[in-house]
Amino acid sequence: MTSSARPLLNRRLAGFGTTIFAEMSALAVKTGAINLGQGFPDTDGPEEVREAAVRALREGRGNQYPPGPGVPELRAAVTAHQQRHHGLSYDPDTEVLVTAGATEAIAASLLALVEPGDEVVALEPYYDSYAACIAMAGGTRVPVTLRPHEGVFRLDLDELRAAVTDRTRLLLINTPHNPTGTVLTRAELAAVAELAVERDLLVVTDEVYEHLVYDDATHVPLASFPGMRERTVTISSAGKTFSFTGWKVGWITAAPALVTAVRSAKQYLTYVSAGPLQYAVAEALALPDSYFTGFRDDMRARRDLLTAGLEEAGFGVFRPAGTYFVTTDIRPLGYDDGFAFCRALPERAGVVAVPNAVFYDHREAGAPFVRFAFCKRHEVIQQAIERLSTLRRQL
Missing domain, CATH: 3.90.1150.10 (Aspartate Aminotransferase, domain 1)
Structure with missing residues (x-):
């Protein structure tokens, strides 16, 4: 000692x-x-997806190091998913990066894009890894609190705008939101996008619950708003959508320069992971509506x-x-x-x-x-x- x-x-x-x-x-x-x-399910996801992983293992696909950005089949599946469900077009070769779950995607994004002294505005309450990753990057966390109002938690857009200073580098957004269950409305997201463009901010958006919205709520990706595609890193994963949280297969979609930056940090974290499981997730993303x-x-x-x-x-x-x-x-x-x-x-x-x-x-x-x-x-x-x-x- x-x-x-x-x-x-x-x-x-x-x-x-x-x-x-x-x-x-x-x-x-x-x-x-x-x-x-x-937040982990007590049953596994679709049997055909599990069998796809077994098949990849037996066929020797992914048992050795997969490509750094992710296997081509999964990157293509991610872009097809974004187009099919959200109308967003991405290049699988330059605008997708596969990560060890959404947690690594968050860590790599913040380590790549934030420098000591930069402020990161995050919605509070926040998933606990956000705070740790901002700290590891040397950034300063600036919380904007979602407050209860008429039975739901709401974002105060004036409070969000007031939180942005000349030191703000990045907005860290989570919708659908854990832990409150709030889904930001199209109008709220439009205001966030307008602020990001006006103040020339980067945005990291955690959308892992994109397929779990109920009643009249609709999930709208922040990258779909004017001026946002080139400044937004969108994060999702297979864990929440397919009930295989232990597989830790996530991804980002973003403009080429952002993907390159995040990959520069990610390659020194896990480098690659979950080779055979990536092929299975590619098949999962193609499941019918x-x-x-x-x-x-x-x-x-x-x-x-x-x-x-x-x-x-x-x-x-x-x-x-x-x-x-x-x-x-x-x-x-x-x-x-x-x-x-x-x-x-x-x-x-x-x-x-x-x-x-x-x-x-x-x-x-x-x-x-x-x-x-x-x-x-x-x-x-x-x-x-x-x-x-x-x-x-x-x-």
Whole structure:
């Protein structure tokens, strides 16, 4: 052990520690609680996609290093997907980069595009890796808070505009939004695009839940707005859409200069990954429309089941328009500290959730909110509801 008084951990990462997901998942294992905290499905995705991975393994496709930008079949499939679902045209050779999940795509984008002293405006609450990646790049995180209004979380466009300074380099946008379930409207996205063009900002947009939008909500890629294609890095992945989160296959689409910049950072992270799985994801992206609509409809039914149960149990519920998470307010149950509530919940009700405050710089703004995941089997959600129904009797 070194005798130096200097901390071992790089000061940019001081304060991050173990993620809340690891803590709560370990608590679920320890107590035997139902884990509605971490966002992973409890069933695998389509059998034909899994078999495509097996076939690639057996045929020796991808068992050695695949090409740095990703296998050509997957890059072509990504461009076909963007054209088919969003009307966006990309060149598979120069405008697509395959990554080790969306998390690496975020890390590589921020490491490539942000320098020490640059400000990055991010919507708060935010997925926890955003903060760590901005810190590793040496950037300064500037949160703009989504605030509850009439049962949903809303972006204050005036607050967003006020957050941009001469030091702002990049906007980090997530829609459909984790953890709030908000889907930014076309008008809101148009305002974001107008601001980015006016202030000559780069934009990294995390759209991994692009196929999980419900009711009247519509996902509109930010890159589709005037002036945005050349300044936007769009991120998505196979994990959320096809329920293979362990495969860690993600991608970016962007103009050639942006892809080149991000690839320069990405090549020194994993270089390449998931060779055989890339071929399987290429086949998954070509599944018929019935798969995507069926997947969305099934998740919507799970959302409806869980939100109804949470309301009956006494939670204040923000009905999500997208993703597979639902944010709740614990104050109607007599609590205002999400950390304490979530750490006690496994023993009290046999269910694990995540405190939203971990996704905030302004911890007090997220203190009374708790996130549950509904990407679980219907019978598991029902069992969780039955356990949570005991909370009111404990008041």
